[in-house]
Amino acid sequence: MSWLVLGGSGFVGSAVLRALRSSGIDASAAAAPRLTTTADTADDIADAAARVATAELEAILQGHAVVVNAAGLATPSAGGGADLLGANALLPAVVARAAAAAGVPRFLHLSSAAVQGRTPKLDETDTVRPFSAYSRSKALGEQALALVAAVHPGLSVVTIRATSVQGQGRPTTAALAQLARSPLASVAAPGSAPSPVTSVEALADLVLSVGLHEGPVPPRVLQPWEGLTVRTVLEAAGGRPRVLPAALCRFAVGSGYALSSVLRGRLDGSVRRVELMWFGQDQVPGWASAQRIVPAARAREVLAGAQHDRNDQGAPESQEDPGPHAGPQDAART
Structure with a gap:
């Protein structure tokens, strides 16, 4: 079985390659084509994908049993634009068309749970509630890919929704550790709400399991929860978060969104990240849990290691990297 990872030089893509190769799989990496588009609906993006020449890409994908799209723009605070839509919305549809033409059996697209925004509980349905230009670009990518x-029908297309992915050397992980040790570290009482913080190793293991699964796989697979709460996330990263009254936190969040609406939504992303730090976000167990292929939890040790990673200067993340679910770590860099 031969696998190809598009965006294999990025944070997530390189982790996927390591997991594949350590399992004895013949895996290689390729750079994804750089695309731009001004299309802003799923139908228009799917139409635009049909007009993109894919002969060169088809030749690259030829002969592989599984193709993984780990490419994209990991810019949760981006203001939008043709580059963002091209990388996160148009590219998945283009690669899927090329994979089908090349006879690839399975195509795995790495998306973000940010597409569901303030949904009380993350799930594997096609419901999306994007709250920013970045999450909207990822949601459009999922929708165009479904079209x-x-x-x-001969191509098994699976979208894997990554949650808040952390890992050694990642600037957002170092920022989370910095936030945890700062006076800003706080949670809404009682601090036991689930937090969707996970590890890049767990995501890579999930990609491996989904790609190897012999039976049918649903169109969307949510990365399983690693068992951390809003409080234990900050504690694992070296913090001692204050526990604030939940009513006060709800009032602050509501006021933040009200102010943002006056400013035409410009503060939505920042308010959402604070909301996640205080209240977290629950999620359904999902398909992976039902199949008993939940990866080993490693987020706690990753966060513990980030306490000592003081040399990371916060370099920009690779373009070929699916952005994490917007989580508490982003509050420190917004």
Whole structure:
């Protein structure tokens, strides 16, 4: 079995490659084409994908049993634009079309749980509630990909929704550790709400399990929860978070969104990240849990290691990297 990882030089893509190769799988990496588009609906993006020449890409994908799209713009605070839509919305549809033409059996697209925004409980449905230009670009990518998949039934297309992915050397992980040790570290009482913080190793293991699964796989697979709460996330990263009255936190969040609406939504992303730090976000167990292929939890040790990673200067993340679910770590860099 031969795998190809598009965006294999990025944070997540390189972790996926390591997991594949350590399992004895013949895996290689390739750079994804750089695309731009001004299309802003799923239908228009799918139409735009049909007009992109894919002969060169088809040749690259030829002969692989599984193709993983780990490419994209990991810019949760981006203001939008043709580059963001091209990388996160148009590219998945283009690669899926090329994979179908090349006879690839399974295509795995790495998306973000940010597409569901303030949904009380993350799940594996097609419901999306994007709250920023970044999350909207990822949601459009999922929707356009579903349209392409519908006309290529011979290709198994699976979107894996990554949550708040942390890992050694990642600037957002170092920022989370810095936030945890700062006076800003706090949670809404009682601090036991689930937090969707996970490890890049667990995400890579999930990609491996989904790609190897012999039976049918649903169109969307949510990365399983690693068992951390809003309080234990900050504690694992070296913090001693204050526990604030939940009513006060709800009032502050509501006031933040009200102010943001006056400013045409410009503060939505920042308010959402604070909301996640205080209240977290629950999620359904999902398909992976039902199949008993939940990866080993490693987020706690990753966060513990980030306490000592003081040399990371916060370099920009690779373009070929699916952005994490917007989580508490982003509050420190917004």
